[in-house]
Amino acid sequence: MSGLFNYLHDVFVVKFNAWVVLGFVAQGFFTMRFLVQWIASERARASVIPVAFWFFSIGGGVLLLIYALYRRDPVFIAGQALGLLVYTRNLYFIILRGRQASKG
Template sequence: MSGLQEWLYAVFVEQFDAWIVLGFFAQGCFTMRFLVQWIASERARRSVVPVAFWFFSLFGGALLFVYAIQRQDPVFIAGQGMGLFIYIRNIWLIASERKAALAETD
């Protein structure tokens, strides 16, 4: 085997376990937010950030945060951990806005 083949085998085969499955699932959820945002923007013909973007961000980011902790990667932990505050705050702001709008209609 060449050096590249050995590296690919070590990275993608030898260390494959349930945590890797969780990591790829989490990354898939996190990636869905971009797909949701892109589709919403294309339909509106302008840049749109739908609520689903923030929920996919929160869910995928939280799972990636757990994965990063298990892998003990400080850069990944810090990046995903800080993002969680932003996602939660945006969901909070959206909920507050909707609650205020409902109060106005009563």
């Protein structure tokens, strides 16, 4: 457990500087497009983007998260991890809607 704590301390505390702040701000702007889409999907209770978008997003997000963990980049790690939650939630809506439609 101390290894995990040391890793997280190194990534999120030791490496924290003005460039990391800039990176978080930049990631925030990038993430806003997904947040806006996510809110629209939550309100509609359905995804408004093709299913393939979410599969590619999850595949790319997982690979980028692995890369970010390797690079020990806190901005990249936080951004990709949050994105994966959004992608998964939208696929949940697609699956739920498909089940509801098949029950007629």
